[in-house]
Amino acid sequence: MTSTMRIAAGLILALLPFAATAQPMTLELTAGNMLAQTHSHAVILSVTGTFRKLSGRLDFDPAAKTCHIDVTLVVESLELPNALIRSQTMSKDFLDPATYPTQHYIGDCAGGRLVGQLTMRGQTHPFDMRLDFIATNGRLTAIHTEGVLNRYQWGLNGLQLTVGKMIRVTNDISLNGQPPRPAG
Numbered sequence: 001m002t003s004t005m006r007i008a009a010g011l012i013l014a015l016l017p018f019a020a021t022a023q024p025m026t027l028e029l030t031a032g033n034m035l036a037q038t039h040s041h042a043v044i045l046s047v048t049g050t051f052r053k054l055s056g057r058l059d060f061d062p063a064a065k066t067c068h069i070d071v072t073l074v075v076e077s078l079e080l081p082n083a084l085i086r087s088q089t090m091s092k093d094f095l096d097p098a099t100y101p102t103q104h105y106i107g108d109c110a111g112g113r114l115v116g117q118l119t120m121r122g123q124t125h126p127f128d129m130r131l132d133f134i135a136t137n138g139r140l141t142a143i144h145t146e147g148v149l150n151r152y153q154w155g156l157n158g159l160q161l162t163v164g165k166m167i168r169v170t171n172d173i174s175l176n177g178q179p180p181r182p183a184g
Contacts, residue, residue, distance in 0.1 A: 023063075027175065029056040029071050035180040036073055039168040047085055047163075053077035058173060060109075062140050065133065067109040069116070072102050094156055096121065114145045120154040129169065134183065136176075143173040144183035 027033065036051040056071030075097035080086040089095055100121045107116020109131055118127035129147030133140055148168050151157075172180040 024059070024061040025175070027058040027060065027173070029054060029058055029069075029173070031077075033174045033177075033180060034071070035170075035172040035182060036071075037170050037182070038078070039170065040166075041164040042085065043163075047081060049078045049080045049089070051077055052079050058143075060143075060175075062133075065109060067114075067143075068107075069114065070104075070106045072104050075101055075103060114147075118149070118154070121156060123154050125153055127169075129171075132183065139176075141174070141176045141178075142180065142183075143171075143175065145169075145171045146183075 031052050031054055034054060034056075036054055038049040040047050040049075051073045053074035054071055054077075056069065058067060058069050058071075060067040075095050076090070078086075078089065078095070080089055090097055092099070104119040105116055105127070107114045107128075109115075112131055114129045114131045116127060116129075117124050127147060127149055129145040132144040132146075134142040134144055136142075146168065148166050150165055151163075151167050152165055170182065172183055174180040
């Protein structure tokens with residue numbers, strides 16, 4: 001047996017207990033089990049925002065590694081580092097929650113990616129993210145997604161001189177009832 005075949009056989013054997021015990025599940029998504037964050041660069045500092053209100057649903061088959069997610073994020077609930085950054089981010093030129101109170105994402109797992117559509121500021125565009133399944137002690141405990149979007153595509157054209165155009169989006173979904181933590 002070649003070393004490649006041994007590695008492949010070892011991976012299959014390691015995943016067998018997981019596949020045998022994994023059952024399809026539906027998880028109602030809340031801020032208690034999904035950590036949804038944005039990461040951007042503003043002039044000389046990095047800014048992380050965390051959505052404190054969200055709702056949705058994850059249908060997931062761990063054995064087949066298929067999923068469907070439908071989640072709505074409340075824009076006004078985006079927690080930011082300070083009042084100045086918050087006032088700029090919530091301004092009419094940027095997120096404008098008075099006019100666009102929610103953001104919506106719908107997607108499906110496909111080959112190590114979460115392939116979907118993001119609606120933000122009344123515009124819907126494709127938005128795909130890398131998808132990682134996280135196991136602890138041989139059990140699937142979380143899902144991590146990460147993608148980068150060009151904010152101009154969704155009409156987030158304000159603050160061009162102070163905020164970069166690319167925004168990294170991360171989501172950590174806990175499958176074991178524990179509060180989600182950002183992936184490494």
